[in-house]
Amino acid sequence: MNSAAELSVAVRALRNAGVIACPTEAVWGLSCDPDNDEALAKLMRLKERDPAKGVIVIAAHIDQLQPWLDGLPVALYAPLIASWPGPNTWLVPDNGRSHGLVRGAHERVALRVTDHPTMVALCREFGGPLVSTSANRAGQPPAMSEQEIRRYFDGQLDALVSGELGGNPRPSTIRDLVSGQVLRD
Numbered sequence: 598m599n600s601a602a603e604l605s606v607a608v609r610a611l612r613n614a615g616v617i618a619c620p621t622e623a624v625w626g627l628s629c630d631p632d633n634d635e636a637l638a639k640l641m642r643l644k645e646r647d648p649a650k651g652v653i654v655i656a657a658h659i660d661q662l663q664p665w666l667d668g669l670p671v672a673l674y675a676p677l678i679a680s681w682p683g684p685n686t687w688l689v690p691d692n693g694r695s696h697g698l699v700r701g702a703h704e705r706v707a708l709r710v711t712d713h714p715t716m717v718a719l720c721r722e723f724g725g726p727l728v729s730t731s732a733n734r735a736g737q738p739p740a741m742s743e744q745e746i747r748r749y750f751d752g753q754l755d756a757l758v759s760g761e762l763g764g765n766p767r768p769s770t771i772r773d774l775v776s777g778q779v780l781r782d
Contacts, residue, residue, distance in 0.1 A: 607756040608722045615755030616640050618732050618746045622684045622713050622763035624739035625732040625746055627754075630723075637698040640728065643753055645735045651701025653686055653769075655711045655729040657720035662708050668692045673774055681710035682717075684769040688780070699728065709769055715760040731768065739768075 607617050614635040617628050627643065629636035631654050641648050656662045659681060666674075669689065677687055688705035695706040709729070711717060720727055731739035732746055740746045746757060771781040 603758055604718055604722050607719060607758045610755035611636075611719075611723050611727065613755070614639070616643060617756040617758060618740075618743075618750065618754050619719060619758040620713070620715055620760040620762045621729060622711065622716075623765040623768045624741060624762065625743075626716075626729045626739075627732045628716075628719065628727040628729055631696060631699050631726060631728045634696070634698075637696060637728070640730070641698060643750060644730065644733065646730070647701075647735070648698055649702035651703055651707060652699055652728045652730045653707040653709055654695075654699060654726045655709045655716060655720065656726040657711070657717040658682075659710050661720060661726045662710065665689060665692065665694050665706055665708055667694070676772075676774065676777075677708075677710075682712035683710075684712075684763075684765050685709060686769040686771045686781075688771065688773045690775060705773065707771065713763045715758055719758065 610617055611630055614633050616639050619626055619628055627640055629640050686707050686709040689708050691700050691704055691706045700706050733739045733749060740749055772779050
């Protein structure tokens with residue numbers, strides 16, 4: 598588990614519009630505050646990511662995602678509750694809460710409750726959900742180690758949280774909550 602000091606440095610960076618690198622369930626990721634314009638713009642620049650694609654918002658508990666779930670029909674909660682925490686990302690109809698760079702050009706926002714201990718600790722210490730997107734530039738494979746993070750983003754990140762990947766062989770499954778369609782298996 599990560600030291601309290603390391604988590605404190607990362608959370609301070611997040612609260613100051615920073616972008617951090619951290620291990621996730623399957624690959625190394627980049628995280629920032631999903632409500633901070635400056636942090637989201639920096640994340641998109643670092644990744645050289647098309648802003649129309651959007652990013653995933655992860656949380657330590659479903660309660661942290663409640664602002665994005667407000668107005669969702671009660672019947673649609675069942676699949677979320679049944680699959681969380683874990684490597685299941687759901688595309689949920691945007692209720693107007695999502696930042697444009699989080700949602701991208703979509704009418705849905707990608708949400709997940711993580712079971713990765715480092716990400717759970719970060720979300721808890723931060724006091725809310727975080728953006729989680731693979732740590733790479735557009736067109737490159739996701740970073741699988743701290744060494745690759747340093748090679749991709751040397752000196753450009755505000756913090757790096759050490760730790761192990763979660764052991765999942767591939768990134769989370771992505772499903773549309775309304776249709777049930779699997780977009781990434």
